[in-house]
Amino acid sequence: MSPTWTRFNIVSVTLGFAFLYLPIVLLVIFSFNASKLVTVWGGFSTRWYVSLFQNQGLMDAAWVTIRVGLISATVATVLGTLGALALVRYTRFRGRVLFSGMIFAPLVMPDVITGLSLLLLFVAIDLDRGFATVTLAHITFTMCFVAVVVQSRLLTFDRSLEEAAMDLGAPPVRTFFQITLPVIAPAIISGWMLAFTLSLDDLVVASFTSGPGATTLPMKIYSQVRLGVTPEINAACTILIGLVTAGVIIASIVNKRREVQRLRDEQAAQRG
């Protein structure tokens, strides 16, 4: 017998999701508010979206953020995947405890510490603060998230597939690219997406490590929010939420299709 879904369970899940989503829904609704007062409804309007796209400062910051996110997520995915392989596949090497510590610690490290320590490193090695330093900082803290995501997939990986390929004479590197990589690809893609969103999202580390000309969108939003809540920021947030939601939904549809295809292939193979 499977557990019963009691009324108590249904109510607690519903209330929980209401708590999680209501603030976001309200934010989106009030981005279409004609009134300048964020919390008083003055009719439907898209004027804040128009003024948003005319706000050169915000647009520049958005462009910087996207470039930092794309570069840092890509490098972090390569480094994080290597880190996950090292952790899962090589159970004995010198300094492994330190290595796994350095992979897991950044997951919970307060942003202020990460930001300050990286800034002091950049100053110590005399690297000018700007686009490059923000990107390096983002690579460093997001690669650990990628490593954890890929690692959990590698742990459930059926090693006999690789052994079969190598018994058939495939060299290890080719086995990796033709067998291992396709199997762990979904985890690598979600790792990349996670790294990209973490980079888009980051305020604290970017504030410490950024310099003139490399103001990111969260830094811009933060400085405006401190001056007061404006509908324009609501509009900017709504666009970001829309982009992320679309990305996640597309990714899950692609995943589902691939899963269905795989099942069909397996059935076809069995019928032979």
Add this chain to the structure above:
Amino acid sequence: MANSTLTDVAAHASAGKSLPARLMVGITRRLVIIVPYVWLLFFFLVPFIIVFKISLSVTAIAMPPYAPVLSLKDGISALLSDLGQLSFDNYVWLTQDALYINSYITSVVVAAISTVLTLLVGYPIAYGMARAPASLRPTLLMMVILPFWTSFLIRVYAWIGILKPEGLLNQFLLATGIIDSPLIITNTYTAVFIGIVYSYLPFMVLPLYAALEKMDHSLIEAAQDLGCPPITAFWKVTFPLSLPGVVAGCLLVFIPAVGEFVIPDLLGGSQTLMIGRTLWNEFFANRDWPVASAVAVILLLILIVPIVIFQNAQARAQEAGR
């Protein structure tokens, strides 16, 4: 083959092969480990050493704004005499000013209370999800993760519009006649609690759900068949079995919450004293890098015990999954 590694298998496969092929395998193996290792050493470990060193320096009106700047430019003897200038004065300063001690204590207390609140809010949600029909669970899981993908800053910002004196919550409560005058929530610790519970809820729900979902339901049935009332069965069977999830969830909330900056700054305002804000102000407003570094070192020392527990839990989970 349980302990075999990619290279073992490869060595076995290439035993009859040429030396270059075996060399390739060794080089690949080294690269896989060395590249991420060196990156983390340089960008994660070395920065901490620098933070510690600068915490022993004094502020200077220069760039970089601290002294001494250790370098080999002026030879070994100059470097050695510079080393002699390092001192623990900043740490003494931290103990003498009540601002810092209060910030640390408040941060730990606020984080602890928020963690308990997040557990109380998150447990029924995770429990309900784990008991939902199996076909519904992936969707519910995705719905818990989705807010995590939207910006942290945006989610905290959304609460300002709800909680402020003329905000939506007060409008609603005044309109329904529950209260007569607006509640003051923004710029209080209540707002900080709400912000932390809201922002970190997915971190609590996910490990709890993972622990509850894989639980064997027949254990509960057995307890109930033996006459155990549902509430007792929960406390004697379900809750103890979910403890690994509880521990993981609490650490994932508590550790980052202690050093949280955005939530106390935007929702708590200048009234709330938390160490993340103190460090930020020390660095950006006072431009005192050595004291900011000392604040960071002490914060790290406070967090080292929970971080080590977290790492051990992660490593154990990894071993269990092997």
